[in-house]
Amino acid sequence: MDTTIDDRHPPAADLRLSTVLAALADPARLATVRALATVGDSPCSELHHTTGLRISRSTFSHHQRILREAGIIRERIHGAQRILSVRRDDLDTCFPGLLGAILDTSDALLGAP
Amino acid sequence: MDTTIDDRHPPAADLRLSTVLAALADPARLATVRALATVGDSPCSELHHTTGLRISRSTFSHHQRILREAGIIRERIHGAQRILSVRRDDLDTCFPGLLGAILDTSDALLGAP
DNA sequence: CGATGACGTCGATATCTATCGAACACTACG
């Protein structure tokens, strides 16, 4: 019963490096993507908790939108909740090695917590 | 007779991923770094011309500062001018594969011109 | 149906950032 809303997800061909980097530049979003990448799939609220970020739900939703519009994460509707995942394949196709380099970086070198 | 001003350059140990990504997220700075990487070394004014960016010298100087403070470029004083170069070694040490992924991306996928 | 839980959107706000021109500092050269 899962649904994907493609309207809100840019096709792989439309991904732009500047946009992706801008999305990943924010510490909260960087932490979110890294957490999501290690977990695999996760509903919003669970991910919000996993990251341990002390930001409101609306702010988290805002970051989530930035990441989605940049083409970094995908949203899948499952009942009342949305399952998030990293668009590894598309990212690796457009920017080979980029995601890997970002995920391989040690926590100590991330930035402001 | 070249001089390096270390005060203004963060040591490799202080580089942070968020900061580096934020610095590279701006299309003008991204183009600057890519141009500099292909050229090797270049004085400011020459690089400013190479990139073809239609921004003022003061704005270019601003971007240059952001890149330097992020640890991405190095400045070396040579007479009246400053020679810029990419800190490949330090970047590769801290964030293996990151710079390569960014330089390997095709021009069409960069972002706003 | 009514309540609850999960999210998104809106409007407001405070901060950051990109941009510019003018003014300044320094080197080189005559």
Place this chain on the structure above:
DNA sequence: CGTAGTGTTCGATAGATATCGACGTCATCG
């Protein structure tokens, strides 16, 4: 010494962005 070239810094400004709480929407569960 004066002029030209190179680059930075300052002050101002317009636009972006991160943040929040309140409200609306949709699904689920009783």
